[in-house]
Amino acid sequence: MVNTRTRNRGRARTALLGAPVAALLVLALAGCQDPASDAGDKASAPAGSATAGGEAAPGTAQPDGQSSAPASSSATSSAGSAADDPCALVNQTEADQLAGMSLDPGRAIGDTCTYTAPPSGPTGQVEVFVGESGKNYYDAEHQIHGDRLKPLKDVGDEAYLEDGSVFLRVGEQWVSIRLVRTEDSKQEDQPLTELARTVASRL
Secondary structure: OOOHHHHHHHHHHHHHHHHHHHHHHHHHHHHOOOHHHHHHHHHOOOOOOEOOOOOEOOOOEOOOOOEOOOOOOHHHHHHHHHHHOHHHHOOHHHHHHHHOOOOOOOEEEOOEEEEEOOOOOOOEEEEEEEOHHHHHHHHHHHHHHHHHOEEOOOOOOEEEEEOOEEEEEEOOEEEEEEEEEOOOHHHHHHHHHHHHHHHHHOO
16 A cells, blocks of 8 residues: 555655746747748838938928928029020020010020021021030130120129120120121110029029
8 A cells, every 4th residue: 555645745846846837838938939920010110200310211202291301492493494495594484585576486506596587577586505515615705796785783703795686694604696687786785684684593
């Protein structure tokens, strides 16, 4: 007959040995978390949240509702497009007013634009030279008729008026405008000056 006291001691020893094993199993199960759940938690993070450095990711919404992406300057874009298109610097309406007649639509060739009167009417033409062409025209007139060039104030960075022509510079950009018509060229000074001021504001 087995001693009852000896049997109880054996059961107690088995229980004590089993406790550490159970604890290890619990810790092991806790460490085996499903990776998919971590990915899901990260995916559910709101867009535009701060990075580890505390800064919002580029192009995301800021707390004030504005994007962190730099905005382009519409003024710069507009000025660049006008300088690239000589017919945009002096438009149809302005060419007609300068010539005092209705001209055909402007024809852009390279960095020049020409508005010409219909063959059936009086002689009239407005020529616009931009960039290198504008600078070359100014240099030629300055070399040949330098004494005829009259400086204009408050027009771009530099401007000169000549009978039937006006020359102006804004930064490194030159523009020359030439008017050809049969009427007295002295009446063209004021319209040419005003047009030069308008063109300078577009560069």
